[in-house]
Amino acid sequence: xxxxxxxxxxxxxxxxxxxxxxxxxxxxxxxxxxxxxxxxxxxxxxxxxxxxxxxxxxxxxxxxxxxxxxxxxxxxxxxxxxxxxxxxxxxxxxxxxxxxxxxxxxxxxxxxxxxxxxxxxxxxxxxxxxxxxxxxxxxxxxxxxxxxxxxxxxxxxxxxxxxxxxxxxxxxxxxxxxxxxxxxxxxxxxxxxxxxxxxxxxxxxxxxxxxxxxxxxxxxxxxxxxxxxxxxxxxxxxxxxxxxxxxxxxxxxxxxxxxxxxxxxxxxxxxxxxxxxxxxxxxxxxx
Amino acid sequence: xxxxxxxxxxxxxxxxxxxxxxxxxxxxxxxxxxxxxxxxxxxxxxxxxxxxxxxxxxxxxxxxxxxxxxxxxxxxxxxxxxxxxxxxxxxxxxxxxxxxxxxxxxxxxxxxxxxxxxxxxxxxxxxxxxxxxxxxxxxxxxxxxxxxxxxxxxxxxxxxxxxxxxxxxxxxxxxxxxxxxxxxxxxxxxxxxxxxxxxxxxxxxxxxxxxxxx
Numbered sequence: 001x002x003x004x005x006x007x008x009x010x011x012x013x014x015x016x017x018x019x020x021x022x023x024x025x026x027x028x029x030x031x032x033x034x035x036x037x038x039x040x041x042x043x044x045x046x047x048x049x050x051x052x053x054x055x056x057x058x059x060x061x062x063x064x065x066x067x068x069x070x071x072x073x074x075x076x077x078x079x080x081x082x083x084x085x086x087x088x089x090x091x092x093x094x095x096x097x098x099x100x101x102x103x104x105x106x107x108x109x110x111x112x113x114x115x116x117x118x119x120x121x122x123x124x125x126x127x128x129x130x131x132x133x134x135x136x137x138x139x140x141x142x143x144x145x146x147x148x149x150x151x152x153x154x155x156x157x158x159x160x161x162x163x164x165x166x167x168x169x170x171x172x173x174x175x176x177x178x179x180x181x182x183x184x185x186x187x188x189x190x191x192x193x194x195x196x197x198x199x200x201x202x203x204x205x206x207x208x209x210x211x212x213x214x215x216x217x218x219x220x221x222x223x224x225x226x227x228x229x230x231x232x233x234x235x236x237x238x239x240x241x242x243x244x245x246x247x248x249x250x251x252x253x254x255x256x257x258x259x260x261x262x263x264x265x266x267x268x269x270x271x272x273x274x275x276x277x278x279x280x281x282x283x284x285x286x287x
Numbered sequence: 288x289x290x291x292x293x294x295x296x297x298x299x300x301x302x303x304x305x306x307x308x309x310x311x312x313x314x315x316x317x318x319x320x321x322x323x324x325x326x327x328x329x330x331x332x333x334x335x336x337x338x339x340x341x342x343x344x345x346x347x348x349x350x351x352x353x354x355x356x357x358x359x360x361x362x363x364x365x366x367x368x369x370x371x372x373x374x375x376x377x378x379x380x381x382x383x384x385x386x387x388x389x390x391x392x393x394x395x396x397x398x399x400x401x402x403x404x405x406x407x408x409x410x411x412x413x414x415x416x417x418x419x420x421x422x423x424x425x426x427x428x429x430x431x432x433x434x435x436x437x438x439x440x441x442x443x444x445x446x447x448x449x450x451x452x453x454x455x456x457x458x459x460x461x462x463x464x465x466x467x468x469x470x471x472x473x474x475x476x477x478x479x480x481x482x483x484x485x486x487x488x489x490x491x492x493x494x495x496x497x498x499x500x501x
Binding site: 027043047048078079080082110111113117149150158164204215218219222226238241258262263267268274275278 | 312321324325328329331332334335336338339384385386394395398402403405407411413414415418422423432435436439442444445446448451458461462466470473
């Protein structure tokens, strides 16, 4: 009996040791399975809409009307496009087109005008919207905040042609704007802090500002949202899915929320599990 | 004379431009000065574009020696491949334009999937970080681990519809400790930037013009 008790104890310790020293590639494998499975076989888990997305949507719904002018400063990088920006950008821009607002898209990142040209405008249902009359891609301007400031102060001093090298005097909608005062809503699509846009448009011209951003920036935008400088923001893939829910246009965001859920739950489980293993390892080492 | 041209003159120019741009932001200046500020801003936009060119030259400067001197064939090939693709993309962009088929082909079929793949690896980096570094060594690390657990699990879209009270916990963490901490950081950063600007204005901050050892 005593020998079988010792064997059992040894077996248990071996098992624990193996668990404690588990190769972390097994965790990577579990992560891959949990991320890929909901894409192949969607679960259809529900989603709760958070306040920043709701406020962004309600602001657009209540304040933006047909022929209102929306300025979009695009700062996207293509690496984040499919997972972070696409759901929110497509849902929001589609909402603007459905209302009949005019979109002025200008970029402060080198890849952004190509993203707009290749992935955004071709995807949107435009209805009767015409390029140059209802929407325009003005291309990339370097200088970051200085470009924003120059554009806000005097558009014609900075912008002489659009992304397709058409002179702006041949675009009817460009004759309707001369500086920041002419716009009704200003949006920045970026993974950077919000100070540039807020300084140059909200503080200087009193324009209402919103953001479409990556998930990791939520903590940085919240102080500006809490103080009212931001009317709202769409935060990464989850924010995009929420906006799709609000506009009734399900898309890639809602299709991916199951993956977001499984990923987050797995990381939370991993935090607890690895710490439990760490404590077990310490105890085994003491023994 | 040399010190006047090398140090004093640039610092004086910086001070004057700082005052003009700073004043233009807050006051409605006469059109002549306002147009001057617009002109300055256009110059900065142009200079910033030259930084892209500088970046391209830097890449060539780093990778060309690797092709010549590196002992490993793989390093030589990768550096050569980088320079070839960069050159082809620049030629297509400059000659045919960024809306042309060859350029958009490179963008959509090479840059986009590769960039997305590189950023997707972050999930595994985070997984590795959780496995190795989230350890309760002191009080601060315990608070970090607990708050990370609560926010990460609270951010899962599937959790909060079934546990609405969980959303309140996550929202409290983000709205109270996070916002107050971020506000402190933002204010401190703003004060730092303000003081740096004042130092440049009064020519106390001279590192941009004065050489090392002077």
